Amino acid sequence: xxxxxxxxxxxxxxxxxxxxxxxxxxxxxxxxxxxxxxxxxxxxxxxxxxxxxxxxxxxxxxxxxxxxxxxxxxxxxxxxxxxxxxxxxxxxxxxxxxxxxxxxxxxxxxxxxxxxxxxxxxxxxxxxxxxxxxxxxxxxxxxxxxxxxxxxxxxxxxxxxxxxxxxxxxxxxxxxxxxxxxxxxxxxxxxxxxxxxxxxxxxxxxxxxxxxxxxxxxxxxxxxxxxxxxxxxxxxxxxxxxxxxxxxxxxxxxxxxxxxxxxxxxxxxxxxxxxxxxxxxxxxxxxxxxxxxxxxxxxxxxx
Numbered sequence: 078x079x080x081x082x083x084x085x086x087x088x089x090x091x092x093x094x095x096x097x098x099x100x101x102x103x104x105x106x107x108x109x110x111x112x113x114x115x116x117x118x119x120x121x122x123x124x125x126x127x128x129x130x131x132x133x134x135x136x137x138x139x140x141x142x143x144x145x146x147x148x149x150x151x152x153x154x155x156x157x158x159x160x161x162x163x164x165x166x167x168x169x170x171x172x173x174x175x176x177x178x179x180x181x182x183x184x185x186x187x188x189x190x191x192x193x194x195x196x197x198x199x200x201x202x203x204x205x206x207x208x209x210x211x212x213x214x215x216x217x218x219x220x221x222x223x224x225x226x227x228x229x230x231x232x233x234x235x236x237x238x239x240x241x242x243x244x245x246x247x248x249x250x251x252x253x254x255x256x257x258x259x260x261x262x263x264x265x266x267x268x269x270x271x272x273x274x275x276x277x278x279x280x281x282x283x284x285x286x287x288x289x290x291x292x293x294x295x296x297x298x299x300x301x302x303x304x305x306x307x308x309x310x311x312x313x314x315x316x317x318x319x320x321x322x323x324x325x326x327x328x329x330x331x332x333x334x335x336x337x338x339x340x341x342x343x344x345x346x347x348x349x350x351x352x353x354x355x356x357x358x359x360x361x362x363x364x365x366x367x368x369x370x371x372x373x374x375x376x377x378x379x380x
Contacts, residue, residue, distance in 0.1 A: 193235015
């Protein structure tokens with residue numbers, strides 16, 4: 078796709094709240110919230126456990142316009158329990174996707190920032206994730222593009238990492254992180270020798286935005302600016318192809334080939350070198366325009 082990296086920085090996506098991301102991503106004054114805080118629908122499980130509640134349960138959903146096109150949108154709030162998914166949180170997201178099938182918007186935008194399932198209501202959260210995935214795939218099958226945007230402080234991990242990879246396309250900034258198990262979880266489970274979660278360079282060259290882009294797992298890498306995310310979303314909507322068996326088979330072929338090519342690698346930098354990228358160790362230090370130029374033609378799976 079075209080280079081969107083030169084857009085002037087104005088509002089950091091990484092630093093913004095869930096509500097700020099929505100207001101600056103969509104057309105001015107077009108957002109209409111569904112099940113807002115005034116309706117006071119909070120998780121029924123947190124208060125009995127002595128945990129704080131939020132009347133949006135860590136996710137904001139609604140309708141709006143993107144460059145004049147009608148869209149549905151959901152934005153997870155990492156500031157509330159790391160954007161974790163519980164019963165109400167998941168139900169709001171599932172309901173939004175089901176609404177999309179009925180209303181046929183131009184796209185559904187998922188602003189993803191989550192550590193995964195909320196441990197305080199783990200069974201409900203796990204069920205919610207499965208319902209979200211089912212609803213997301215049904216939405217895609219209905220011909221409605223589902224775009225995921227990742228770039229918040231808490232990354233996108235656990236069950237929401239799976240949800241992200243079920244989207245038609247993903248947009249990420251360099252600060253964004255995407256994975257199944259988060260660095261802290263890997264270290265706790267396998268030990269610091271396996272993965273040192275305090276090694277920021279290791280974290281970002283394993284689950285960071287640049288690495289995920291190089292692997293073809295995200296389709297667009299942008300600057301940390303909400304306007305850059307907006308421009309990328311506008312461009313991608315028209316390029317998304319309908320979900321089909323052929324497209325799934327092609328993606329499976331890409332994944333199989335990746336394992337054959339890079340399965341022996343011990344570090345992200347080794348993979349970059351195997352891709353034929355010159356001076357792969359320099360990639361983390363490059364700004365986004367220089368990075369995209371350096372890796373041009375080396376990445377599979379991008380629009």
